[in-house]
Amino acid sequence: ETGVTQTPRHLVMGMTNKKSLKCEQHLGHNAMYWYKQSAKKPLELMFVYNFKEQTENNSVPSRFSPECPNSSHLFLHLHTLQPEDSALYLCASSRNTFPYEQYFGPGTRLTVT
């Protein structure tokens, strides 16, 4: 059971496709995050939004484009991805960026062919 939902749960896309991942939190939080988790690797923080403003971008390639229209919704737009971008993409939210705990969604399993 989680207050953070992600859609789709699984996505297969070609390198020339454009797709979007969606995250929604029902917890009244102000901060939202995107993480990437590749096989046998630690979670990598990609983007942080606080009160809809992007506060962190961890040198993520421009083929990943985040969007945060409001504090409850977060999108990750994908285009011209590479096979090495195949991973579990996790969304999380927290009341604020510190020191509150993060609540994670179930993730989207992305496969780039």
Added chain:
Amino acid sequence: LAKTTQPISMDSYEGQEVNITCSHNNIATNDYITWYQQFPSQGPRFIIQGYKTKVTNEVASLFIPADRKSSTLSLPRVSLSDTAVYYCLVGDSENAGNMLTFGGGTRLMVKP
């Protein structure tokens, strides 16, 4: 940047108490210590957070010595369902990125 070091893996048996230690030698004054649990193909789940001494909740205890250079997550009477990866994070309000940097974690295997 407070780097954390944890054992890569641990084995235990059902009903035992498990203690996972995290080293953070260069922890800064404002840094908090947070632990998460992650099951395969799921997002991490917050377990516990502390600044100093001892913190206890319904799931675990966190022991932090006076010098704060390490911390120990204690899981009482583990069950098979506690098999997961446990992450220790250290960070402060000035560097949110630190608080959000997950290391390799400790893979706990609970056996019957």
